Amino acid sequence: xxxxxxxxxxxxxxxxxxxxxxxxxxxxxxxxxxxxxxxxxxxxxxxxxxxxxxxxxxxxxxxxxxxxxxxxxxxxxxxxxxxxxxxxxxxxxxxxxxxxxxxxxxxxxxxxxxxxxxxxxxxxxxxxxxxxxxxxxxxxxxxxxxxxxxxxxxxxxxxxxxxxxxxxxxxxxxxxxxxxxxxxxxxxxxxxxxxxxxxxxxxxxxxxxxxxxxxxxxxxxxxxxxxxxxxxxxxxxxxxxxxxxxxxxxxxxxxxxxxxxxxxxxxxxxxxxxxxxxxxxxxxxxxxxxxxxxxxxxxxxxxxxxxxxxxxxxxxxxxxxxxxxxxxxxxxxxxxxxxxxxxxxxxxxxxxxxxxxxxxxxxxxxxxxxxxxxx
Amino acid sequence: xxxxxxxxxxxxxxxxxxxxxxxxxxxxxxxxxxxxxxxxxxxxxxxxxxxxxxxxxxxxxxxxxxxxxxxxxxxxxxxxxxxxxxxxxxxxxxxxxxxxxxxxxxxxxxxxxxxxxxxxxxxxxxxxxxxxxxxxxxxxxxxxxxxxxxxxxxxxxxxxxxxxxxxxxxxxxxxxxxxxxxxxxxxxxxxxxxxxxxxxxxxxxxxxxxxxxxxxxxxxxxxxxxxxxxxxxxxxxxxxxxxxxxxxxxxxxxxxxxxxxxxxxxxxxxxxxxxxxxxxxxxxxxxxxxxxxxxxxxxxxxxxxxxxxxxxxxxxxxxxxxxxxxxxxxxxxxxxxxxxxxxxxxxxxxxxxxxxxxxxxxxxxxxxxxxxxxx
Numbered sequence: 001x002x003x004x005x006x007x008x009x010x011x012x013x014x015x016x017x018x019x020x021x022x023x024x025x026x027x028x029x030x031x032x033x034x035x036x037x038x039x040x041x042x043x044x045x046x047x048x049x050x051x052x053x054x055x056x057x058x059x060x061x062x063x064x065x066x067x068x069x070x071x072x073x074x075x076x077x078x079x080x081x082x083x084x085x086x087x088x089x090x091x092x093x094x095x096x097x098x099x100x101x102x103x104x105x106x107x108x109x110x111x112x113x114x115x116x117x118x119x120x121x122x123x124x125x126x127x128x129x130x131x132x133x134x135x136x137x138x139x140x141x142x143x144x145x146x147x148x149x150x151x152x153x154x155x156x157x158x159x160x161x162x163x164x165x166x167x168x169x170x171x172x173x174x175x176x177x178x179x180x181x182x183x184x185x186x187x188x189x190x191x192x193x194x195x196x197x198x199x200x201x202x203x204x205x206x207x208x209x210x211x212x213x214x215x216x217x218x219x220x221x222x223x224x225x226x227x228x229x230x231x232x233x234x235x236x237x238x239x240x241x242x243x244x245x246x247x248x249x250x251x252x253x254x255x256x257x258x259x260x261x262x263x264x265x266x267x268x269x270x271x272x273x274x275x276x277x278x279x280x281x282x283x284x285x286x287x288x289x290x291x292x293x294x295x296x297x298x299x300x301x302x303x304x305x306x307x308x309x310x311x312x313x314x315x316x317x318x319x320x321x322x323x324x325x326x327x328x329x330x331x332x333x334x335x336x337x338x339x340x341x342x343x344x345x346x347x348x349x350x351x352x353x354x355x356x357x358x359x360x361x362x363x364x365x366x367x368x369x370x371x372x373x374x375x
Numbered sequence: 376x377x378x379x380x381x382x383x384x385x386x387x388x389x390x391x392x393x394x395x396x397x398x399x400x401x402x403x404x405x406x407x408x409x410x411x412x413x414x415x416x417x418x419x420x421x422x423x424x425x426x427x428x429x430x431x432x433x434x435x436x437x438x439x440x441x442x443x444x445x446x447x448x449x450x451x452x453x454x455x456x457x458x459x460x461x462x463x464x465x466x467x468x469x470x471x472x473x474x475x476x477x478x479x480x481x482x483x484x485x486x487x488x489x490x491x492x493x494x495x496x497x498x499x500x501x502x503x504x505x506x507x508x509x510x511x512x513x514x515x516x517x518x519x520x521x522x523x524x525x526x527x528x529x530x531x532x533x534x535x536x537x538x539x540x541x542x543x544x545x546x547x548x549x550x551x552x553x554x555x556x557x558x559x560x561x562x563x564x565x566x567x568x569x570x571x572x573x574x575x576x577x578x579x580x581x582x583x584x585x586x587x588x589x590x591x592x593x594x595x596x597x598x599x600x601x602x603x604x605x606x607x608x609x610x611x612x613x614x615x616x617x618x619x620x621x622x623x624x625x626x627x628x629x630x631x632x633x634x635x636x637x638x639x640x641x642x643x644x645x646x647x648x649x650x651x652x653x654x655x656x657x658x659x660x661x662x663x664x665x666x667x668x669x670x671x672x673x674x675x676x677x678x679x680x681x682x683x684x685x686x687x688x689x690x691x692x693x694x695x696x697x698x699x700x701x702x703x704x705x706x707x708x709x710x711x712x713x714x715x716x717x718x719x720x721x722x723x724x725x726x727x728x729x730x731x732x733x734x735x736x737x738x739x740x741x742x743x744x745x746x747x748x749x750x
Contacts, residue, residue, distance in 0.1 A: 086461065086464075086465045089461075090461045093530065093537055094530065094531075097530060097532040097537075098532065125500075125537050125539055126536065126537055127536060127537075128527065128538050128539055128618075129540070150503065152503065155468065155472060156469075157472040157473065158472075161472055161501065161502060162468055162472075162500050162501055162502075163500060163503050164500055164503055164504070164539055165503055242504075243503075
């Protein structure tokens with residue numbers, strides 16, 4: 001049941017003068033204009049979106065903006081990770097400046113994580129920082145990139161290596177837009193939802209084990225799962241906005257995951273980000289068990305749940321050939337969570353008990369990856 | 376007399392956790408490595424510079440870095456404003472990432488304002504913010520771009536419309552490097568020195584009228600003028616880091632100046648930035664007198680001093696044809712100091728008594744520009 005008339009849930013992200021609210025609920029897209037106009041009176045808008053999302057959601061958004069007296073222009077880019085490039089950034093910046101928007105006007109990201117990261121980066125650098133509003137339309141974007149202000153693009157040296165911290169003024173997460181997502185993309189986003197349970201909320205993970213079907217079908221459980229995820233991330237970000245410490249916990253599953261994304265050439269037919277995170281989280285639990293930090297039962301439990309919802313959890317679930325363990329290790333070493341050549345991983349003492357492990361010996365990681373590949 | 380053994384003067388920029396020091400004195404370049412190593416132990420460095428500056432100053436800088444145990448790589452770009460482009464930014468970012476620098480390593484800008492703006496922008500976005508050190512080698516860069524953390528590049532829509540605020544960790548201003556500057560460039564930088572007197576330090580302006588020859592010849596007066604300029608800018612930036620108010624005073628002469636730079640196609644053979652500022656400051660004083668805000672005697676005094684040091688002060692001092700008053704006004708309206716269509720100018724009640732004037736009628740500006748062109 002889609003509760004299209006439900007009152008939205010509000011999650012506050014407390015970052016002092018950069019504090020903002022996340023509105024979560026079904027049918028919010030049509031209200032976005034009024035919500036933005038209430039917070040940024042007199043602003044004009046540039047909407048940054050991709051061709052697929054534009055077909056589905058651009059018209060209702062622009063209608064709502066117009067009804068609220070907000071003049072808007074749309075910058076529409078090709079869908080997919082390739083739009084997180086210098087070329088797309090320059091095109092976006094040029095579109096915003098071409099519309100002669102000023103600092104107090106607003107850049108709106110409409111779409112998934114790619115559009116959020118790209119539009120947020122553009123908003124962060126045009127006139128050295130414009131107002132930014134996120135309207136995430138994927139589960140991944142609603143629970144991850146909409147919180148915390150990280151923006152960025154990819155380079156040939158790796159993903160997200162270039163960007164800024166730029167907090168949005170408002171996030172509007174219309175849970176009904178998720179009904180238009182392909183199942184695979186919904187599952188991939190769910191990996192990040194589960195991650196919050198695995199980091200430090202064992203109760204939430206247990207709740208997900210019991211309620212995941214309702215989350216996928218779009219009931220109030222979906223809104224609850226998204227709100228609990230946003231709150232979990234907000235609490236970590238509030239304590240460490242610039243990622244000097246604890247915020248690294250959010251990388252649970254990401255060091256292995258990014259390496260797998262790189263090893264598959266960022267080919268979304270083979271692996272999308274959330275799938276890499278799902279495999280990466282299971283590997284992080286298995287590796288923790290191998291290091292005698294956690295019980296293998298926890299790794300089994302995590303894998304069982306992610307398999308149940310239909311996510312890949314092992315290297316052999318990735319179609320096509322993977323490079324060998326040495327090559328995977330070198331992708332890990334290239335990842336930006338490397339510090340002074342020592343490998344930093346998010347490891348765990350069990351479900352909901354993750355921690356930052358510095359100086360993990362590369363030899364141990366290599367041996368573990370070899371075991372994973374020969375199984 | 377160049378006092379190559381003088382103790383450096385230190386100006387502190389008090390920005391809380393982003394506070395930093397500016398070291399000013401003759402012969403500091405050779406000590407840069409030791410100063411950086413003392414503040415950023417263990418860091419590796421990427422030096423961003425241009426071909427001209429590299430010939431003069433790269434080797435001593437790299438020698439000093441090496442002696443202090445800092446491994447460095449150089450990224451050398453073509454000289455001139457054209458390096459403030461998306462292409463040059465991408466090349467710089469690629470060079471930093473190619474050297475596999477991490478967040479706690481350091482990007483060093485070696486050169487004038489262009490290199491400072493470009494390298495600072497790159498440092499601000501690689502890994503969402505790396506350490507940044509400025510080694511400005513032009514007078515303009517030592518007194519202006521080295522203080523305040525503004526970075527950026529140009530686009531076809533205008534100058535400095537894209538960038539970030541990214542404060543350096545340290546600024547090392549070797550006043551002896553100014554001996555290698557062409558006289559025209561030294562004079563252009565001097566316009567920004569005089570600007571600090573004109574904004575709110577009438578005593579400093581009077582001191583410059585008496586001592587400008589020593590500033591140009593490179594005595595201790597040069598170090599004093601640079602230090603007083605940095606202190607003046609630091610005090611304004613400390614009160615308004617993100618330019619939400621008072622910091623706009625630093626744009627004295629810049630609204631007219633930017634329009635003239637645009638109108639001459641950013642052709643440095645015709646007009647360089649500081650020359651535009653010199654003419655712009657005189658125009659701001661003349662326009663203020665015309666609006667009965669200040670005495671014409673002040674405009675005469677400002678013009679007399681800037682002419683004395685050899686700076687252009689009138690439209691007719693620009694070689695080649697200029698567009699008409701309407702076209703100049705439209706360049707002004709494109710400038711980023713426009714807010715909601717109203718024209719914002721920095722006007723003055725007299726020497727050292729500048730203020731921010733909002734809602735200046737465009738018709739008055741147009742009439743004034745017409746008078747300037749028919750004189």
